[in-house]
Amino acid sequence: MFESLQNRLQSAFKTLAGKAKLTEGNMRDALKLVETALLEADVSYDVVRDFIDKVSEKALGEKVLLALNPTQQVVAIVQDELTNLLGPVDPSLHLKKDLNIFMLCGLQGSGKTTTCGKLAKMLQDNNIKPYLAAADLQRPAAIEQLHVIGRQLGVPVYSELGATDPVKVCQDAVRKAKEEGAQVLILDTAGRLAIDAELMAQLQQIEKRVQPHQVMFVVDAMTGQDAVNSAKAFNEALELNGVIMTKLDGDTRGGALLSVKHVTGVPIKFIGVGEHLDALQPFRPEGMVGRILGMGDMLGLIDEVRKAVDVNQQAELEKKLAAGDFTLDDFKVQLKQVLQPGLMTRMMSMLPGMGDLSKMLANTDAEGEMGRKVAIIDSMTAKEKKTPKIIDQSRRNRIARGAGVQVQDVNQLVKEYDLMAPIMKSMAGKGMGGRMQAIQDLQKNLMSDPSGKMAKPKGDTGKRLSPKERMELKKKREKELRKKKREQRGQ
Amino acid sequence: MGLFDFFKKAPEPAGVPPFGGSSIPPKGGTPTSSKAEEQPAGLFAGLKRALKKTADLLNTDVRDLFKKEGRLVDEQFLTELFAILVKTDMGVGPASRIRDKIGSDYRARVVHMPDVLAVVKAELRELLAQPERPVNLAASGTTVILVVGVNGSGKTTSIAKLTQHFRSQGKRVVLGAADTFRAAAVDQLTIWADRLGAEIEKGPPGGDPASVAHKAVARAVETGAEICIVDTAGRLQTQTNLMQQLEKIYRVIAKQIPEAPHEVLLVLDATAGQNALSQAKGFSEAAKCTGIILAKLDGTAKGGVVIPIREQFAIPVKFVGLGEKATDIAVFRADEFIDALFADWK
Ligand SMILES: Nc1nc2c(ncn2[C@@H]2O[C@H](COP(=O)(O)OP(=O)(O)O)[C@@H](O)[C@H]2O)c(=O)[nH]1
Ligand SMILES: [Mg+2]
Numbered sequence: 001m002f003e004s005l006q007n008r009l010q011s012a013f014k015t016l017a018g019k020a021k022l023t024e025g026n027m028r029d030a031l032k033l034v035e036t037a038l039l040e041a042d043v044s045y046d047v048v049r050d051f052i053d054k055v056s057e058k059a060l061g062e063k064v065l066l067a068l069n070p071t072q073q074v075v076a077i078v079q080d081e082l083t084n085l086l087g088p089v090d091p092s093l094h095l096k097k098d099l100n101i102f103m104l105c106g107l108q109g110s111g112k113t114t115t116c117g118k119l120a121k122m123l124q125d126n127n128i129k130p131y132l133a134a135a136d137l138q139r140p141a142a143i144e145q146l147h148v149i150g151r152q153l154g155v156p157v158y159s160e161l162g163a164t165d166p167v168k169v170c171q172d173a174v175r176k177a178k179e180e181g182a183q184v185l186i187l188d189t190a191g192r193l194a195i196d197a198e199l200m201a202q203l204q205q206i207e208k209r210v211q212p213h214q215v216m217f218v219v220d221a222m223t224g225q226d227a228v229n230s231a232k233a234f235n236e237a238l239e240l241n242g243v244i245m246t247k248l249d250g251d252t253r254g255g256a257l258l259s260v261k262h263v264t265g266v267p268i269k270f271i272g273v274g275e276h277l278d279a280l281q282p283f284r285p286e287g288m289v290g291r292i293l294g295m296g297d298m299l300g301l302i303d304e305v306r307k308a309v310d311v312n313q314q315a316e317l318e319k320k321l322a323a324g325d326f327t328l329d330d331f332k333v334q335l336k337q338v339l340q341p342g343l344m345t346r347m348m349s350m351l352p353g354m355g356d357l358s359k360m361l362a363n364t365d366a367e368g369e370m371g372r373k374v375a376i377i378d379s380m381t382a383k384e385k386k387t388p389k390i391i392d393q394s395r396r397n398r399i400a401r402g403a404g405v406q407v408q409d410v411n412q413l414v415k416e417y418d419l420m421a422p423i424m425k426s427m428a429g430k431g432m433g434g435r436m437q438a439i440q441d442l443q444k445n446l447m448s449d450p451s452g453k454m455a456k457p458k459g460d461t462g463k464r465l466s467p468k469e470r471m472e473l474k475k476k477r478e479k480e481l482r483k484k485k486r487e488q489r490g491q
Numbered sequence: 492m493g494l495f496d497f498f499k500k501a502p503e504p505a506g507v508p509p510f511g512g513s514s515i516p517p518k519g520g521t522p523t524s525s526k527a528e529e530q531p532a533g534l535f536a537g538l539k540r541a542l543k544k545t546a547d548l549l550n551t552d553v554r555d556l557f558k559k560e561g562r563l564v565d566e567q568f569l570t571e572l573f574a575i576l577v578k579t580d581m582g583v584g585p586a587s588r589i590r591d592k593i594g595s596d597y598r599a600r601v602v603h604m605p606d607v608l609a610v611v612k613a614e615l616r617e618l619l620a621q622p623e624r625p626v627n628l629a630a631s632g633t634t635v636i637l638v639v640g641v642n643g644s645g646k647t648t649s650i651a652k653l654t655q656h657f658r659s660q661g662k663r664v665v666l667g668a669a670d671t672f673r674a675a676a677v678d679q680l681t682i683w684a685d686r687l688g689a690e691i692e693k694g695p696p697g698g699d700p701a702s703v704a705h706k707a708v709a710r711a712v713e714t715g716a717e718i719c720i721v722d723t724a725g726r727l728q729t730q731t732n733l734m735q736q737l738e739k740i741y742r743v744i745a746k747q748i749p750e751a752p753h754e755v756l757l758v759l760d761a762t763a764g765q766n767a768l769s770q771a772k773g774f775s776e777a778a779k780c781t782g783i784i785l786a787k788l789d790g791t792a793k794g795g796v797v798i799p800i801r802e803q804f805a806i807p808v809k810f811v812g813l814g815e816k817a818t819d820i821a822v823f824r825a826d827e828f829i830d831a832l833f834a835d836w837k
Contacts, residue, residue, distance in 0.1 A: 039583045042764030045574050108787065108815075109643025109760065113674075138815065141678035148674035148696075193790040220643060224580040224764025226792035247642060250727035252766035275642065275672070 027059055030074055041255030041292045044228040047262045055081050075293075082289040085258060090242075090267040091282035093184075093214065095128070099177055100184045101210060105203055105238060106218035107230055108191030111246035111272055113142065115218050116188045117149035118272065118280035123184050124153060131182035133173035134159035135166040135206065138190035146188050153277065156180065166190065166202060170210045187212065200237045207238050214241040216269065219260055221247045227256035231263040240264050246272035248291075249279065255292050326421045328385040332377040372405055376413050379403040388417060397478060407478070561601040569594045572607075579795030580764055585802070589614075612829050618798065619825035621807040627753050627781065633711045635719045635744055635751035637704075638784075639737060639774050640758035642725030645786035647676060649758045649812055650722050651683035652820035653784075656810075657718045664689040665714070667707025667721035669700035669740065680722055687817060690716070700724065700736065701743045708747045721752070728773025737777045754781045756809065761787045761794035771800045780804075785823065786812035 031052055038048045058077050093100070102119065104112045113136065120130040132150050134157060136142035143159045150157035158173040170187055177185040189206065192199035207215065217240050219227065234240060243264065245257050248271045261268060268283040377385065379402030384391050391399070391414060400407045562568055569590050576586035589611060628634045636653065640646050647670070654664050666689050670676035677693050684691040692707040694700070704721045711719035723740065726733035744751050757780040759767050774780050785794045788811045797808050808823040 036583050039577060040765055042766070045577050049574075107762065107790070109645055111643060139679070140682035141675040144678045145673075145675035152674075193787070220760070220762070222641065222760070222764060222766040222770075223762050224767075224792070224796065225578050226580070226762045226790070229791040230762070247727070249729075250641070250766065251729045251769055252764075256764065 024060055027074075028056075031056055031059060034074070034078055037293055038255060038258075041253035041294065042224045042227070042259075043255035043292070044225050044259040044262075047228065047259050050262070051081065051085070051258075078293065079289050082258070082292065083285045086261055086268065086283075086285035086288055088267065089283060089285065091269060093269075095184065096213065099174070099182065100214070101174065101187065101212040102184060102214045102216060103187045103189065103206065103210070103212035103238075104216050104218055104244075105189050105234060106191060107193065107220070108139070110191065110218045110220045112136075112191060112218045113145050113149065113188050114275065114277075115216075115244055115246060115270075115272060115280070116146065116186045117153060117155075117277045119184075119186055119270075120150075120155045121153055121277045122280055124155065129181065129183045130155050131173070131177040131180060131185045132157040133170060133177075133185060133187050135169050135173070135187050136190040137163055137166050137169070138192075142188075142190070149277065156182075167205045167209050170206050174210060200233065204237055215239060216242045216244050217260070217264065217266075218244050218246060219256060221245050221254040221256065221271075222250070222252045223256040225259075227259040228263050231260040235264045235266075240266045242266055242269040244268075244270045244272065244280075245283075249273040253292050253294065254288065257288060258292065328377050328380060328388050328417055331417050331420065332374055332385075372403070372409060373413050373416075375403040376400075376405060376410055388414060401478075561603045563601055564594065564597045564599065579793040579798075581795040581798045582765055582768075585799055615798065616825055616829050619801055619808070619828065621823075621825060625782075625809045625822045628717075629748075629750065629753055633708070633716060633719050633748065633751075634753045635708055635711070635721065635748060636754045636756060637721045637723070637741065637744065637752040637778065638756050638758060639723050639778055639780070640725060641727055641760075641770055642673075644725065644758045644760040644763075645784075645812060646670075646725065646758045647679050647683070647722055648815065649756075649784045649786055649810070649820075650680065650720050651687065651817045652812060653720055653756075653810070654683065654687045654689050654718075655817035656820055658687050658689065662718050663714075663716040664718045664720060665707055665711040665716045666691040667704050667719065668693040669703040669707075670722050670724040671696055671698045671700050671703065672724040676722070676724065683817070690714075701740045704740045705743045705747065708744055708751065712747065728770050728777075734773060734777040737774075741778050754809075755779055756782050756784050757806070758784045758786050759794070759797070759800075760792075761785055761790065761812075762792040763794075763796055765796065767796040768799060768803065771804045771806055775804055775806065780806050782807055782809035784808075784810045784812060789813045789819070 034055065035048055035052050038051065039045065043051075055078055058081075059074055093102075104116055104119075106112050116132055120132060123130040132146055132155055134143040134146040136146075147157050147159065149155075158169075158176050160169050160172065163169050166189065173185060173187070187206070187210070189203060190199070192203070206212075215238050217231065217234050219231070223230075243257075243260055243266060245254060245260075245268065248254055257268060268285075270280050271283050271288075273279045273281055376399060379399045380391070384395060384399075391410075396407055396410045396414075400410045403410075572593065573586055573590040576589055577583065593607065593610075626634070626636070638646050638650050638653075650666065654666065657664050664687075666680060666684050668677040668680045668691055670680070671694050677696070681691055681693070683689075690710065692703060692710055694703040694706075700723060707721055708719050710716070721740070721744070723737065724733070726737070728734065741752065741755070755774075755778045757771065757774050759770065763770070771780065771783075783797060783800070783806055785797060785808050788794055794811075800806055801808075808828075811821050811823050811828075813819040813821060
């Protein structure tokens with residue numbers, strides 16, 4: 001749906017190629033594209049204007065105008081500035097020795113209650129004892145919702161049946177949490193509209209009486225231009241300490257985060273990437289920048305893989321990569337880890353423009369596809385795996401027979417490996433700049449050959465052949481192939 | 492059909508200076524008198540109040556653009572106009588088209604705001620116009636309404652409001668609590684059912700939502716209830732498996748009553764930005780949306796994204812949500828929506 005900014009810049013600059021040098025006017029056109037990209041990502045208008053002014057100064061400098069590759073220069077400047085704006089990163093919760101009180105606030109449906117659960121889980125995982133308090137007395141069954149979450153995690157939930165005063169509930173919860181020796185008390189408050197003065201006053205009351213150590217603003221990633229309004233209202237009413245953006249697991253660009261950061265100035269702590277309670281991640285500006293610009297979150301994608309993979313295996317791989325080594329065996333390890341259910345789709349959804357691909361994956365048995373790839377690598381000799389260059393046509397035929405697949409499948413796999421290997425190698429041990437470059441290269445490759453990433457879905461509809469049938473079909477095809485070859489080469 | 496195509500097909504008649512004092516006659520015939528048959532009096536006042544915040548924003552800004560004696564249409568003017576339009580969440584595309592059209596027609600002229608607004612309003616009115624009847628009711632028997640949307644958009648509350656809407660017309664309502672995923676979603680809907688005097692079918696937590704939908708429709712048909720509303724778990728349009736689950740719910744309903752679901756309402760959060768377009772697309776593909784409920788319009792958000800949604804997917808807005816109470820619902824009327832948007836500039 002979205003064309004990436006880089007592509008657009010590229011074509012914009014392409015029309016300039018061969019003409020006279022880049023001019024200020026041309027550069028302004030390019031910046032217009034950046035502006036549009038940001039607005040399409042839902043960054044608030046005034047924030048965009050501010051940003052463009054800042055970037056213009058740099059982009060109009062001589063160095064960029066004279067550069068050989070203005071596209072990359074502009075993209076780099078924009079990325080740097082955005083990264084600066086979204087940072088600095090501070091995922092620490094700054095816990096004190098005795099009871100820490102966190103208060104979550106935000107609009108209705110932004111994900112406060114779920115995030116309470118996610119935070120509690122994160123604390124639990126770090127051996128910190130959380131305690132939850134149900135101070136949303138507004139929404140029907142909100143208290144029960146928090147109780148269900150508490151039960152799922154085995155975290156105590158404080159609530160008062162029939163209570164009408166959230167301030168009192170919070171105060172009582174503090175007392176109770178102290179008694180129980182909890183380390184962090186998380187207050188789930190009612191969602192409210194920024195313009196509702198009465199309810200905002202109530203939140204201020206809670207803040208005043210309970211004095212939370214951290215007030216977190218929870219914001220939905222799908223928010224549009226209104227993000228500035230709500231962030232402003234909450235920031236003015238309460239002293240915010242951090243921002244948590246939820247629902248980044250979808251295809252939204254999440255530009256609202258830039259607006260919220262711009263307005264509040266407080267660090268972005270975490271992002272929510274799913275409905276389950278383990279779907280909370282520390283915030284990383286780099287990933288968000290690519291996403292807002294429509295360039296995909298390759299680092300996040302790698303992160304996602306890293307999380308799912310075996311740590312030891314991964315350390316091994318990193319070592320090999322650092323030595324400039326990436327064999328088909330390593331490729332297999334990667335594939336196998338990717339075999340885990342759902343991971344592929346999750347990864348694909350992190351790349352804009354890959355949405356269709358992820359749909360395709362879901363509809364074709366993507367994980368079965370992966371299994372076939374692993375089988376192909378398993379049918380190779382050790383030497384072939386180590387030096388894939390030697391895999392010629394006859395070897396391919398043999399491998400295909402061994403794995404019970406078609407030769408095209410082997411070709412495809414080798415192609416994929418060829419695509420991945422240099423990127424994996426260049427990723428290793430590089431700083432951020434090098435990684436970004438590698439990512440851009442990968443994207444370029446994907447753009448030029450989107451099907452190169454994954455095997456194309458088979459034309460066959462529904463009917464699955466038995467291994468035996470497949471074997472037979474293969475033999476027939478190979479026979480024909482051999483015949484053709486003989487005819488061609490006169491052998 | 493492009494937004495503001497009208498600009499192309501309707502050049503100003505020669506001799507009449509554009510924006511020359513007399514206001515341009517409204518497009519699309521006579522202004523509709525608001526027939527509020529299905530809507531208790533006073534509700535529209537709520538809508539107006541809600542929209543006034545938007546109107547305030549728009550109009551103060553627009554007013555700033557014009558000095559007393561009108562303003563020259565130049566680059567700066569057009570940029571400011573663009574800012575105002577974009578801030579409604581209508582998106583860069585529609586906003587640029589409006590800006591460019593105004594620019595190409597009136598550059599270097601002095602314009603008056605009421606005239607500019609009249610053009611924009613007329614166009615938006617035409618785009619958003621829709622039949623009076625908000626809900627497609629079954630010719631006879633039970634009308635089934637399926638309610639879908641992303642997480643946290645306001646589905647359950649909107650269902651409470653719809654229930655209230657139909658209960659106040661004396662209709663019997665059966666609810667299907669098919670959000671079996673989110674913690675306590677069923678409890679939330681049960682509380683509403685009790686409050687509003689509706690019946691409810693539920694399943695176990697984590698149970699099959701399609702079977703809940705099936706039971707709800709079956710009960711409505713058996714007991715002769717006029718309305719059956721099926722709640723669904725929030726899902727992101729990118730979650731293929733969950734979208735397939737939605738297709739299944741749809742099929743299960745259609746199996747029981749061939750014309751059903753008679754309405755598939757997509758609940759959109761008024762604060763939503765451009766992702767709402769992806770939502771409209773995804774949910775239409777999976778469940779053939781027939782209309783939108785624009786929830787949370789009582790905040791500062793403008794809900795302008797319904798404009799490109801209407802343009803691209805032809806999905807009309809049927810209701811607007813204006814608060815947390817069951818009565819905080821109004822039938823969407825394009826005229827009123829737009830008039831309220833520009834209420835100060837009548
Ligand atoms: N997909 C997705 N859904 C989320 C996320 N966080 C919360 N939700 C869902 O958003 C909806 C509203 O969440 P809830 O915690 O009840 O919001 P609250 O009204 O602010 O307390 C629920 O359906 C949640 O399951 C997230 O990161 N990703
Ligand atoms: Mg809540």
